[in-house]
Amino acid sequence: MSSIITAKDLTKRYGKFTAVDGISFEIQEGECFGFLGPNGAGKTSTIRMIHCVSPVTAGTLTVKGLPCSIDNRTIKKTTGVIPQEITLDIDLTVRENLMVFSRFFDIPRREAKTRVEELIKFVELEAKRDSKIDQLSTGMKRRLLIARALINQPTLIIADEPTTGLDPQARHLIWQRLRQLKSQGVTLILTTQYMEEAQQLCDRIVVMYQGKILKEGTPRTLIDEEIGKDVVEIRISQDQDEKLIGSLAGFSCGHERVGDTLFFYCRDGHDIRKKLVELDLPNTVHRPATLEDVFLKLTGRSLIE
Amino acid sequence: MNLSYRVYHVFVRNLVSYKRFVVPTFIASLVQPLFYLITFGIGMGAYVGLFGGKPYLFFLVPGVLMSAVGLTASYECLFGTFVKMIHEKLYDSLIATPVSAEDAVAGDIAWGVFRGLISGTLMMAVAMAMGVFPVSVPAVLLLFVCMIFVGVLFGSLAMIVTSLAPNFDFFNYYTELVLTPMLFFSGVFFPLDNFPAWMKTFSKFLPLTPAVSISRAVFSGVYSTALIFDFLFIVVLEVIAFTIGVKLMKRRLIK
Numbered sequence: 001m002s003s004i005i006t007a008k009d010l011t012k013r014y015g016k017f018t019a020v021d022g023i024s025f026e027i028q029e030g031e032c033f034g035f036l037g038p039n040g041a042g043k044t045s046t047i048r049m050i051h052c053v054s055p056v057t058a059g060t061l062t063v064k065g066l067p068c069s070i071d072n073r074t075i076k077k078t079t080g081v082i083p084q085e086i087t088l089d090i091d092l093t094v095r096e097n098l099m100v101f102s103r104f105f106d107i108p109r110r111e112a113k114t115r116v117e118e119l120i121k122f123v124e125l126e127a128k129r130d131s132k133i134d135q136l137s138t139g140m141k142r143r144l145l146i147a148r149a150l151i152n153q154p155t156l157i158i159a160d161e162p163t164t165g166l167d168p169q170a171r172h173l174i175w176q177r178l179r180q181l182k183s184q185g186v187t188l189i190l191t192t193q194y195m196e197e198a199q200q201l202c203d204r205i206v207v208m209y210q211g212k213i214l215k216e217g218t219p220r221t222l223i224d225e226e227i228g229k230d231v232v233e234i235r236i237s238q239d240q241d242e243k244l245i246g247s248l249a250g251f252s253c254g255h256e257r258v259g260d261t262l263f264f265y266c267r268d269g270h271d272i273r274k275k276l277v278e279l280d281l282p283n284t285v286h287r288p289a290t291l292e293d294v295f296l297k298l299t300g301r302s303l304i305e
Numbered sequence: 306m307n308l309s310y311r312v313y314h315v316f317v318r319n320l321v322s323y324k325r326f327v328v329p330t331f332i333a334s335l336v337q338p339l340f341y342l343i344t345f346g347i348g349m350g351a352y353v354g355l356f357g358g359k360p361y362l363f364f365l366v367p368g369v370l371m372s373a374v375g376l377t378a379s380y381e382c383l384f385g386t387f388v389k390m391i392h393e394k395l396y397d398s399l400i401a402t403p404v405s406a407e408d409a410v411a412g413d414i415a416w417g418v419f420r421g422l423i424s425g426t427l428m429m430a431v432a433m434a435m436g437v438f439p440v441s442v443p444a445v446l447l448l449f450v451c452m453i454f455v456g457v458l459f460g461s462l463a464m465i466v467t468s469l470a471p472n473f474d475f476f477n478y479y480t481e482l483v484l485t486p487m488l489f490f491s492g493v494f495f496p497l498d499n500f501p502a503w504m505k506t507f508s509k510f511l512p513l514t515p516a517v518s519i520s521r522a523v524f525s526g527v528y529s530t531a532l533i534f535d536f537l538f539i540v541v542l543e544v545i546a547f548t549i550g551v552k553l554m555k556r557r558l559i560k
Contacts, residue, residue, distance in 0.1 A: 053401050070406075071307045073405070076401065076403050083398065083401070087394040088398075089318070091322035092322055096321055099321075100321055101398075103317060103318070104403060105402060105403060
């Protein structure tokens with residue numbers, strides 16, 4: 001695999017506000033790369049620079065060896081963008097939306113017609129082919145956005161929070177379609193706030209916070225390195241903390257108090273489970289560590305060892 | 306300025322979406338000229354008598370023709386573009402394709418010109434139905450050329466306003482304080498001869514005044530050398546307005 005996108009000290013400033021603060025990363029051809037982070041972390045600013053709709057303030061950014069700039073039509077020609085906001089043409093029908101969009105890429109009409117029919121099938125909108133946009137549900141609109149992003153048969157797809165506001169059925173359909181595209185060799189860049197989405201789709205992720213990359217790696221290694229294997233949540237009043245931490249001290253787990261809950265993050269939860277049974281505490285949850293734990297640790301609260 | 310043939314693609318997008326609005330806009334484009342021509346032309350014309358040996362309608366039509374084109378192109382590039390930019394976020398998806406911001410804005414100006422031409426054509430048809438004809442067939446063609454220039458000029462001026470508009474209400478300043486008064490200072494309804502000197506000078510610099518002069522000359526076939534300067538004034542103003550309009554819109558679209 002060779003790298004398709006290279007960013008070095010990439011910076012984006014809007015006036016005095018720094019949205020992206022000198023980040024560096026490489027994205028390999030054919031992988032799914034995820035940008036994770038809370039609102040305002042700089043994810044969208046970063047990907048807008050990648051697909052050349054926002055100028056780079058400082059640093060370098062190349063896609064397929066070409067420097068990103070507003071007027072780089074070559075990059076735009078082979079990139080598909082699934083935007084965060086629904087930017088469909090509400091004056092047009094489902095089919096017209098795709099046909100009109102195909103024009104912008106200079107796709108010959110006959111070819112466009114075939115592709116449009118294929119794409120309508122791909123996102124399961126056959127029954128809505130001639131409906132106007134306001135007759136579609138949010139899930140359908142998001143699916144149409146995916147179809148639209150594929151009209152130019154892109155080799156790079158950028159999806160900015162593609163499942164925000166969707167019900168589980170619609171979300172799973174979109175995940176399947178995105179995985180299907182990846183299996184066809186497309187490079188996928190994803191931003192999301194849903195950790196499950198990142199775990200489902202991404203080969204590698206970076207966690208962004210306040211314009212910087214905090215961590216980079218595969219979802220599995222990030223969980224292992226940052227959290228461990230198991231998490232124990234105990235809902236118990238704070239005055240019990242000292243006693244409880246004392247009795248679990250032998251298991252070398254990190255702990256943290258958040259609101260009404262005391263968290264233990266453990267490399268190996270096997271022994272602590274036995275101890276918990278012994279202690280017989282009410283309101284105890286023992287579960288595998290997830291990306292969400294990593295996310296919260298890195299962006300929200302600091303782990304007290 | 307990163308312009309390309311893709312301006313045409315943007316124009317076609319507008320044409321495809323226009324299908325749904327054809328009937329209401331045609332009615333509006335027909336009723337408006339009828340209103341002007343009947344109220345001013347027939348109602349007021351009865352009092353003002355002959356103008357240069359011809360009924361008042363012959364004076365009125367060439368002026369109203371240009372103002373109809375200018376106003377239609379303006380409205381399209383004010384309200385139409387604003388809705389597409391802010392409410393429909395159409396520009397956001399356009400600039401993610403090989404269509405550049407300049408292409409998109411120029412495509413919308415071209416669309417405003419087209420809408421202006423529809424208004425102008427309907428106005429001309431109504432005038433002809435009322436027995437008011439331009440002097441010759443070539444004159445009709447030349448009037449269409451004038452309409453295109455006026456459309457580009459007013460569409461571009463409107464783009465400047467749109468690029469600065471925080472909301473819809475902002476357009477009221479332009480339509481009520483600039484466009485509407487301009488009609489009365491540009492010699493559309495009456496000759497400017499009786500204005501005091503400073504007002505005459507002022508009206509000379511309004512973009513509609515030279516267009517009305519040219520239109521009236523073409524309509525009647527009475528030309529003068531002053532028209533060359535009128536034409537040059539329009540062209541220069543147009544180039545400046547287009548450049549500024551596109552640049553400001555690009556600045557607003559790309560952050």
